[in-house]
Amino acid sequence: MSFKQKRLLSEPIHEFAICVAPLYGKEPKWIQIVEFIEHHKMEGATLFYFHIGNISDYDRKVLDECENNGDIEVKVLQEKYDRPFYAWQLIEIQDCHMRARYHSKWTAFIDIDERISITQNGRILDFLNSEDNGKAAEIQMPILNIPKYEDAPLRYQNEGQVRKERISN
Numbered sequence: 001m002s003f004k005q006k007r008l009l010s011e012p013i014h015e016f017a018i019c020v021a022p023l024y025g026k027e028p029k030w031i032q033i034v035e036f037i038e039h040h041k042m043e044g045a046t047l048f049y050f051h052i053g054n055i056s057d058y059d060r061k062v063l064d065e066c067e068n069n070g071d072i073e074v075k076v077l078q079e080k081y082d083r084p085f086y087a088w089q090l091i092e093i094q095d096c097h098m099r100a101r102y103h104s105k106w107t108a109f110i111d112i113d114e115r116i117s118i119t120q121n122g123r124i125l126d127f128l129n130s131e132d133n134g135k136a137a138e139i140q141m142p143i144l145n146i147p148k149y150e151d152a153p154l155r156y157q158n159e160g161q162v163r164k165e166r167i168s169n
Contacts, residue, residue: 017047017104019096024053044125048072
């Protein structure tokens with residue numbers, strides 16, 4: 001069965017997927033990408049949809065590796081008409097909604113510098129499933145914004161560097 005055919009099944013393959021707001025710009029994002037994915041995996045997410053514009057080659061290598069592992073899908077934002085990359089947000093939301101529609105039971109739309117914050121014990125997925133009455137079309141949750149005060153290093157050097165740079169120390 002092909003990947004495309006699996007999306008048309010009546011039961012979604014994934015319980016919880018995340019659509020990440022479009023990434024653009026040449027400042028290093030690799031550590032944000034990795035932390036974002038790992039944090040939300042611990043919260044129950046099993047697939048991430050990344051939409052990218054003009055990002056650094058190193059960030060693209062990190063995304064490619066995650067895609068090769070099956071953790072994410074990457075969609076390159078391109079069009080014959082020029083537009084600023086921040087204007088892709090609405091297009092990304094529509095595209096991601098259509099990709100996840102029959103593929104994921106729950107889909108969250110989150111920026112790379114945001115984390116969903118729940119006040120109850122347990123994972124986000126546990127909370128979502130506890131609220132599932134078969135009638136919910138949308139659940140809004142508070143988010144935690146993660147400020148970035150300076151650019152991350154251009155490339156991974158060693159574990160000590162990651163410990164120093166990571167958001168959650």
